Amino acid sequence: xxxxxxxxxxxxxxxxxxxxxxxxxxxxxxxxxxxxxxxxxxxxxxxxxxxxxxxxxxxxxxxxxxxxxxxxxxx
Numbered sequence: 131x132x133x134x135x136x137x138x139x140x141x142x143x144x145x146x147x148x149x150x151x152x153x154x155x156x157x158x159x160x161x162x163x164x165x166x167x168x169x170x171x172x173x174x175x176x177x178x179x180x181x182x183x184x185x186x187x188x189x190x191x192x193x194x195x196x197x198x199x200x201x202x203x204x205x
Contacts, residue, residue, distance in 0.1 A: 136179040138188060138202040143177040145195045145202075153177075159194035 146156050153170045160168050167186055175181035176191075183191075192199045 135182050136176060138183050138191070139177045139179040141202050141204060142173075142191055142195070145197060146177075149195065156191075156194060160190045163190055163193055165190040 146153070151159070153173050157168055157170050157173055165186060167184070168190070172181060172187075176183050176187065188199060188202060192202055195201075
């Protein structure tokens with residue numbers, strides 16, 4: 131996969147670290163929002179830009195991190 135196929139990975143990792151969340155904690159926050167399409171392995175691969183984040187991933191990660199979707203796409 132081309133790294134430019136996943137633009138949010140680094141920002142998800144940065145925001146998660148800033149909020150002092152583990153990957154498991156962030157996955158749990160996403161699951162509370164009733165989206166079960168993400169596991170710790172999927173999140174890890176999104177953060178490492180090895181996995182393409184779907185529109186649902188983007189939406190629910192932004193909600194769980196309590197940021198605007200645009201924040202995930204910042205350069």
